[in-house]
Amino acid sequence: MISRKNTTRMLGLPIFLGALAVPAVVVASTPDGPSNILDRGAPIGTVELIYPEYAQVGGDDIGGGGNSSEGENRTVRPSGPAVAVSNARTTEIVTQLNQIQQICEFMGDEYKIACFASTYRQLAQEIPANGDYAEARDVLLDTARKLDSLVRSNLDRQKPALTARIRTESGQSVPTPPMRAVREPRASSLNQQASAIVAEAETVLLRSASSDATRAIHYQRIAAAVGSNKVLLRSS
Numbered sequence: 001m002i003s004r005k006n007t008t009r010m011l012g013l014p015i016f017l018g019a020l021a022v023p024a025v026v027v028a029s030t031p032d033g034p035s036n037i038l039d040r041g042a043p044i045g046t047v048e049l050i051y052p053e054y055a056q057v058g059g060d061d062i063g064g065g066g067n068s069s070e071g072e073n074r075t076v077r078p079s080g081p082a083v084a085v086s087n088a089r090t091t092e093i094v095t096q097l098n099q100i101q102q103i104c105e106f107m108g109d110e111y112k113i114a115c116f117a118s119t120y121r122q123l124a125q126e127i128p129a130n131g132d133y134a135e136a137r138d139v140l141l142d143t144a145r146k147l148d149s150l151v152r153s154n155l156d157r158q159k160p161a162l163t164a165r166i167r168t169e170s171g172q173s174v175p176t177p178p179m180r181a182v183r184e185p186r187a188s189s190l191n192q193q194a195s196a197i198v199a200e201a202e203t204v205l206l207r208s209a210s211s212d213a214t215r216a217i218h219y220q221r222i223a224a225a226v227g228s229n230k231v232l233l234r235s236s
Contacts, residue, residue, distance in 0.1 A: 082131035089133070090218040096123050097225035101232055103164055103176060109236045110181040111162060113194045116229060117147035118177035132215050135208050136222055143201040147194055154182040154190055188236065195233035202227045 083089070100123065104115035124140035127133050159181040166174045182190050202223045209219035 078129040080128060080130050083128035083133060085132040085215050085218040089128075090221055093123070093127065093133075093136070094221050094225045097222070097229065101225075101229055103166075104229075105232055107162070107164070107179065108181070109191060110156060110159070110184045110187040111179050112187075112191055112233060112236055113147050113182060114151045114179035115176075116194065116198065116233070117144045117151060118179055120144040120147070122177055132218070136205060136219065139201050139204050139208075143197060146197045150190060150194055150197070151180055151182055154186055156181040156183045191233045191236040195230050198226060198230040198233060202230060 100116065100119040103119060104112050107115045120140045121144040124137050124144065127137040127140070129137060161178040161180050163175045163178045166176070205219050205223035205226060209216045209223065212219075
């Protein structure tokens with residue numbers, strides 16, 4: 001979540017895409033930390049969110065890569081060196097989870113579940129697959145898969161897929177994965193179900209923290225950031 005010490009500004013008039021009302025530009029300040037994962041090259045402390053636009057996707061894809069979260073399962077783990085926990089890498093993950101919150105906060109309620117599904121998957125794919133962060137990666141991928149399933153079961157085929165864009169100070173515009181809407185009359189109750197899914201992820205992360213003293217504080221920090229995401233869905 002955005003802390004009281006940071007600022008959020010909205011510039012321009014709201015625009016409407018279908019039934020979705022969003023600010024034209026959102027500039028949100030975030031705490032200092034290592035370079036963020038979705039937006040490589042962005043200066044730390046500033047994220048510029050350009051209004052959502054129509055996404056070019058086929059079929060029922062919810063977020064980038066279709067069913068990629070199901071393809072990356074626990075039995076066939078991507079190769080790579082075992083990575084130990086570190087304050088820098090944990091801060092990087094937590095910072096990105098906070099930025100995910102900022103992105104999804106400004107999507108319409110019917111797009112919030114897909115927003116978390118697609119950005120969780122994108123974040124998880126950047127987390128080391130082997131070593132101390134492997135379980136955190138698995139939790140985020142599993143959560144993305146469950147959120148995807150919730151959207152697919154309640155898809156609003158009349159509304160377009162949308163993607164937000166993040167622009168760096170250098171002028172580079174980086175899109176989020178495409179996001180699909182759920183049926184608006186059910187959005188509130190579905191967001192409550194999504195909140196329960198994210199709460200389960202928080203619980204699993206905390207359980208992992210209690211089982212390994214070396215990883216404890218790192219998994220607690222990641223779990224706390226996921227818990228903030230849960231609160232946003234619950235309040236939708």
